[in-house]
Amino acid sequence: MTVKFKFRKRAHHVFLAMMLVVLSSACTPVVQQAGESRVDPELTATTLTTFDDKELPVKIWEATEGTRAVIIAVHGINDYSNAFAFPGSWWSTQGITTIAYDQRGFGATPETGVWPGQDLMVRDLASLVEQAKQKYPTVPIYLLGESMGGAVVMTAVGDPEFPEVSGAILSAPAVWGWQSLNIFYKTVLWTAAHTFPETKLTGRGLGVQASDNISVLRNLGADPLFIKATRIDAIYGLVDLMDNAYEAADDLLPPILLLYGEKDELVPKSSVDAMAARLPEDVDIVLYENGWHMLMRDLQGPVVWRDIADWIFERNISSGNKINGLPLFPKNE
Template sequence: MKKIVSILSLITLLLSGCMPSIYPSGAKTTVARLDTLAFITEDGARLPLRSWLPQGEPKAVIIAVHGFNDYSRFFDQPARYFSEHGIASFAYDQRGFGAAPKRGLWAGSASYADDLLTLARLVKERYPRSPIFLLGESMGGAVVMTAAKHDTTELVDGIILAAPALWARKTMPWYQNSLLWILAHTTPWLRLTGKGVVKVTPSDNIEMLRELGRDPWVIKGARVETLYGLANLMDLAFNSADSLTEDTLLLYGEKDDIIPKKPTYAFLQRFLKHKKNPSGEKEKTVAFYQQGYHMLLRDLQADKTWQDIAAWIDSRKVHLPSGADRRAEIVLKPVLTSFN
C-alpha cells in the first residue's frame, strides 16, 4: 500500500511541475502587411511568404497552409500549375515551422487561425475582385477549418481541404490518448522522432520524400507539447463538422495511413448531413482518390488533384474531371448509412 501511495505521490509531483506550453502571438502593436518575401503580422512576427502569380488579374486566389513540420515550399508544384491557369497562390511558414519564429514550438490554434484570417484580409485588399480560397493540407486543413469556423468577414469564397487532420482524441485508441496526456504533463519538452514506430507511407512519390528528408527546413521530430497542441487543433477541426458554411472541397486518399478512415468517415457523416442549400446548389464536394496517399498534392498522380481543384474553383456545380467525387459517393454510401 505504501508503495502505491509513493508512486501516486511521485506522479502528482511530476504533473504539478510540468504542463504543455503554447507560445502564442504577442500584443498587436503594428499594422499587418505584406512585402515581397514575408507576411508581417500585427504582433510584428515575420512569416516567410511565397507567391506564384499569373499574367494579369487572377481569376481566383489560393492561400495555402502547410502541414505539420512542413513549410511553404510544399505548394510549389501545385501553385505553378494554378498560375498557368490564371490562379494566384500564396503560401507562408506558420509560426514554429520552416523559417518562421520560434521554430519547433507550438503557437496555439487561435494564433494559427488568426494569422490565416489576417493574411486573407490583406490578400483581399490586394485583389478585391478575385475570389479567395483557403487551402490546407493535413494540419493546414485543420487550421483552415478552425479559421473558417470563426470567420465573420465573408472574405473567403471557399475552402479546400487536402487530407485534413481530423484524428480527434475521441477517435484515438485510449492508450494512445492516455500516453500523450501523460507525456505532455510530465515531459513536455521531450522530442520524439518517430523512428522505430509503426511504419507508414505518406506518399508513393519516393523521390519527393527523400528530398523532404534532405530539406533542412522540414522539421524532423517534434516536442511532446507540440504534438499535444496538434491534438487540440484536430479536436477543434473534427468538431467543426456542423458549423462550416463555406463552399468546401475535401480531398482524401484511400491509401492514407496518416489520418485513418474512421475519424474521416465520422466527420463526413456529420459534415454531409445537409449537403445542399435551399436553392439546391452544391456546397460540399468530397473527392476520394483510389490510389491516393496522405500527401495528395505531391503524390505521383498529384496532377489529378490539381485539375480537380482548378475545375472546382471554376464551378462548384459540375463533377470533377477525375471522377473522384463520384468515387466518394460510391465508397461513402454504405459507410455513412451505417453511422445512422
C-alpha cells in the same frame, strides 16, 4: 511484520502518486505566446508581418496572365510553405495566384518546433485573408488546407468572426482528435506531454508512408526546414486542434471540397468518414483510389491540381474521379 509490510507498500504507492502529481504540475505543454499588438498586419512578396510584429515567410506564385482566383494555402505538421511549390506553379498558368506561408513554429519562423496554439494559427490566417482581400479586391479567395492545415482551415471558417472567403478545400484534413483515441493512448499522450514535453519523436520504424512519390520524400528528408523530430507537446497540441476541427464540421458552410486518398496511412479513413458525416449534404467529396496522404505531391498530383482548379472555376472534376453520388463516406447514417 505483515502489517508493517502492507503499510510500507501503501506508503510507497502514495509516494509514487505524489511524485506523478508533482511531475505533471512542474511540466506543462509549451505553447507560443502572442506578443502585444504593435503593428497592423502587412503582406509583402516575401513576408506576412503579424499583429505582434512577427515575420512569417511567404511564397507567392502569381498568375501569369491575370488573377482570376486566389488560393491561400495552409501547410501540414512539420512542413512549411514550400509544400505548395508544384501546384502553385501550375495554378499560376491557370489564372490562380497561390499564397502560402510558414505557420508559427514551422519552416523559417521563430521558435521552430514549438506549438503555436490554435488561436494564433487562426488569427494569423485571418490576417493573411484580410491582406489578400486588399491586394486582390475583385477576385474570389479560397482557403486550401493540407492535413494539419485542413484542421486549421476548418476551425477558422467555422468561426463566425473569421473573414468571409469564397470556399474551402480540405486535402486529407487532420481530424484524428481525442474522440478517435482510446483511453490508453489518451492517458499516455497526456502524461507524456505533462512530464517531458520537450522530448522529440521521429516516427521512424512505424512503417508509415506519406506518398508514393519517393523523390519528394527524399527531398523532404534532406530539407533543413522540414521538421524531422516532433516535440511531444506539439503532438498534444495537434490532437487538440484536430479535435476542435472535427467539432467544427457542423458549422462549415459550402462551397467546400473534401479530398482524400484511399491509400492514406496518416489520417485514418474512419476519422474522415465520421467528420464527413457531420458536413452539409452539398459538400463536394472526392476519393482518389491511388491517392496517399500528400495528394498534391503524389505521382498523380497533377490530377489533383487540375481537379482543384476545375472545382474553383466550374464546380466540376475533370479527372474522372467520382465527386458526390458515390457512398465514399457514410453520411448521416
